[in-house]
Amino acid sequence: MRLNTSASVISYAKQLEADSAAFYENMAERYPKAKEISLTFSKENSNYATMIQRAYYGVITDAIEGCFAFSVETDKYTFEREPAKEPGFADALNQAIDMEQKLISFYTDAAEQSKAFMADVPRTFLIVAKKRKGREDKLRTLLKET
Amino acid sequence: MAILEEPVKGILEVKNYIDGEWVESKGEIQDVVNPLNGKVIGRVPISTKEEIDAAVEAAKAAFPDWRTTPPVARARCLFRLKELLEANFEEVSRVQTQEHGKTIDESRGETRRGIENVEVACGIPTLMQGYNSEDIASGIDEYLIPTPLGVFGIIGPFNFPFMIPLWSAPYAVATGNCVVIKPSSEVPLSQMKIAELVDEAGFPPGVWNVVNGGRTVVNGMLDHPDIEGITFVGSTPTAKDVIYPRCGATGKRVIAQGGASNFMVIMPDCNLRATIPALMTSFFGNAGQRCLAGQNVIVVGDDDRFYKAFIDGVVDTARKIVIGNGLDEEVQMGPVRDAEKKKKILSYISSGIEEGAKVILDGRSDFKIKGDYPDTCFLGSTIMENVKPEMKIVTEEIFGPTMGILRVKTLDEAIKICDDNPFHNADAIFTSNGRTAREFKYRVKSGNVGINVGIVAPMAFFPFSGMPDSFFGILHTQGKEAIRFFTESKVVIERWP
Numbered sequence: 001m002r003l004n005t006s007a008s009v010i011s012y013a014k015q016l017e018a019d020s021a022a023f024y025e026n027m028a029e030r031y032p033k034a035k036e037i038s039l040t041f042s043k044e045n046s047n048y049a050t051m052i053q054r055a056y057y058g059v060i061t062d063a064i065e066g067c068f069a070f071s072v073e074t075d076k077y078t079f080e081r082e083p084a085k086e087p088g089f090a091d092a093l094n095q096a097i098d099m100e101q102k103l104i105s106f107y108t109d110a111a112e113q114s115k116a117f118m119a120d121v122p123r124t125f126l127i128v129a130k131k132r133k134g135r136e137d138k139l140r141t142l143l144k145e146t
Numbered sequence: 147m148a149i150l151e152e153p154v155k156g157i158l159e160v161k162n163y164i165d166g167e168w169v170e171s172k173g174e175i176q177d178v179v180n181p182l183n184g185k186v187i188g189r190v191p192i193s194t195k196e197e198i199d200a201a202v203e204a205a206k207a208a209f210p211d212w213r214t215t216p217p218v219a220r221a222r223c224l225f226r227l228k229e230l231l232e233a234n235f236e237e238v239s240r241v242q243t244q245e246h247g248k249t250i251d252e253s254r255g256e257t258r259r260g261i262e263n264v265e266v267a268c269g270i271p272t273l274m275q276g277y278n279s280e281d282i283a284s285g286i287d288e289y290l291i292p293t294p295l296g297v298f299g300i301i302g303p304f305n306f307p308f309m310i311p312l313w314s315a316p317y318a319v320a321t322g323n324c325v326v327i328k329p330s331s332e333v334p335l336s337q338m339k340i341a342e343l344v345d346e347a348g349f350p351p352g353v354w355n356v357v358n359g360g361r362t363v364v365n366g367m368l369d370h371p372d373i374e375g376i377t378f379v380g381s382t383p384t385a386k387d388v389i390y391p392r393c394g395a396t397g398k399r400v401i402a403q404g405g406a407s408n409f410m411v412i413m414p415d416c417n418l419r420a421t422i423p424a425l426m427t428s429f430f431g432n433a434g435q436r437c438l439a440g441q442n443v444i445v446v447g448d449d450d451r452f453y454k455a456f457i458d459g460v461v462d463t464a465r466k467i468v469i470g471n472g473l474d475e476e477v478q479m480g481p482v483r484d485a486e487k488k489k490k491i492l493s494y495i496s497s498g499i500e501e502g503a504k505v506i507l508d509g510r511s512d513f514k515i516k517g518d519y520p521d522t523c524f525l526g527s528t529i530m531e532n533v534k535p536e537m538k539i540v541t542e543e544i545f546g547p548t549m550g551i552l553r554v555k556t557l558d559e560a561i562k563i564c565d566d567n568p569f570h571n572a573d574a575i576f577t578s579n580g581r582t583a584r585e586f587k588y589r590v591k592s593g594n595v596g597i598n599v600g601i602v603a604p605m606a607f608f609p610f611s612g613m614p615d616s617f618f619g620i621l622h623t624q625g626k627e628a629i630r631f632f633t634e635s636k637v638v639i640e641r642w643p
Contacts, residue, residue: 003147003476004468004476004478005249005251005468005475005476005477005478006251007249007250007251007254007475008147008475008476011147011475012147057235057254057258058258059258060251060254060255060258061255061258061259061262061603062252062255062256062259062306062309062431062432062436062438062601062603063255063599063601063602063603064255064427064601065423065424065426065427065600066249066251066252066254066255066427066431067249067251067252067426067427067431067478067479068423068426068427068431068463068478069423116417116419116420116423117420117423117424
């Protein structure tokens with residue numbers, strides 16, 4: 001599905017944050033050694049969704065290209081809401097890394113598309129992408145230790 | 147993506163808000179229709195002369211107490227209103243989409259702009275400060291005190307039902323005046339919602355009044371001796387031939403904003419990737435129904451390769467615009483407000499063709515509506531080439547989703563076309579050359595000038611400018627100019643022998 005409007009991209013971003021939070025909650029339940037970090041990530045997701053919504057509501061006006069600022073192909077960014085059933089902890093971590101990479105790529109692509117139009121929204125997207133990069137590094141460290 | 151829930155479920159009975167009470171009108175009742183599907187979502191009264199008189203009387207009675215209320219206390223009422231508007235942001239935005247048809251992004255943008263005016267007016271304790279000179283002669287001081295005048299009338303249009311009355315009302319009441327607002331009878335629900343929040347915010351009765359209706363209410367405002375001034379946004383014929391002269395005849399202050407036929411000047415060095423979306427928003431946003439919308443593009447230069455790339459880009463992008471229900475978050479363009487307006491837009495397209503323009507994207511037929519809705523009020527984007535400055539589609543305001551394309555050799559010719567047009571509301575240039583941009587900005591006769599910006603909508607702390615035949619008056623709405631408009635300069639010279 002292609003999304004062009006700010007309203008649809010913001011809703012999609014919020015949905016990705018909710019899905020990713022669901023993934024980490026599931027991971028916390030299944031792998032006690034990742035409980036703390038997973039629940040922290042899940043909570044951060046909720047903050048990111050709030051930041052994104054606040055940036056959008058704060059900046060949207062008739063002077064900017066709200067309906068024409070994006071060209072997001074959502075198929076590129078889909079991921080599973082929960083870790084795969086059978087595999088072990090290392091596979092779940094790899095799945096989480098893959099998910100984070102998709103989310104980083106979504107936020108970076110969306111920021112690039114809208115940077116000339118949506119002012120604070122692409123800036124916020126890049127902040128979230130940067131935070132997620134830090135998260136990816138943490139997950140990789142955890143994977144090495146496993 | 148799901149379609150957002152409609153806030154108006156049944157049929158809202160719109161009442162007048164006079165002296166802090168919701169009052170039934172004795173006037174005839176008119177349906178408020180959602181242009182998306184023809185569904186009646188409200189009933190609005192066409193109020194009588196007695197009702198507008200009652201509102202003015204209530205405002206006049208409220209004025210002495212309100213003007214002596216300290217500006218900081220008046221600001222606190224506005225702060226409460228701002229908080230309530232934020233809390234109801236999504237609901238009031240969706241109401242706009244339901245009554246007008248615009249997309250949810252556009253409605254949220256309108257809400258944000260409206261709230262920004264309330265925010266700016268919250269600064270009234272400093273905005274309203276006067277100035278002084280000590281010792282204009284030995285032992286004599288002189289100072290200026292901005293003082294409120296009394297009652298102001300605010301007449302709103304159909305295209306921005308929420309925002310436009312807020313270009314004036316917050317400043318009017320912040321400065322100590324009282325207001326009577328007449329929303330467009332086609333889209334009265336947004337102002338009703340605002341009045342509910344005004345009521346909740348605790349403004350004293352009579353400070354903020356809303357009277358629904360048509361000509362009788364407008365005439366009642368224009369003729370009323372107790373109304374000190376009028377702000378109006380609507381068509382140029384009404385602004386120029388009715389509002390402006392009649393305010394003059396009755397000694398009222400006036401801000402009369404009319405129509406437009408704006409140009410977007412495209413230089414061959416512009417960044418097409420950024421320019422095309424800006425043009426889509428300018429020409430087709432709000433279905434072209436705004437006085438800041440681009441109506442015609444002027445492509446400068448004789449670079450045919452650039453021209454072809456430009457035309458291919460705009461036509462291809464415009465063709466793909468998703469048209470449908472504004473509450474569907476994927477939709478990029480909603481319907482026009484009603485079938486009559488659609489008919490008028492169609493007649494302009496026909497007139498363009500008769501005068502020699504060539505349709506390269508036909509929004510009369512070449513469009514698809516997303517979802518199962520009647521096409522009564524829908525149009526696609528129309529793009530016409532071979533447009534000449536003397537054609538009606540250039541000299542008159544279309545107010546619909548159309549783009550005419552003119553070609554000239556030089557920037558001088560482009561500026562001349564802008565300046566020779568009867569309207570001077572908003573013109574913009576798209577270029578990567580600072581010198582060209584400065585030249586355009588410096589020379590073009592236009593109230594609002596854009597550089598790589600397609601909708602030149604001034605923020606609330608700048609005036610919403612305009613020049614004839616798009617504007618009649620001296621001061622403008624919004625910001626410091628609004629503060630001046632709503633106050634008289636009282637000058638005091640003081641000596642203590």
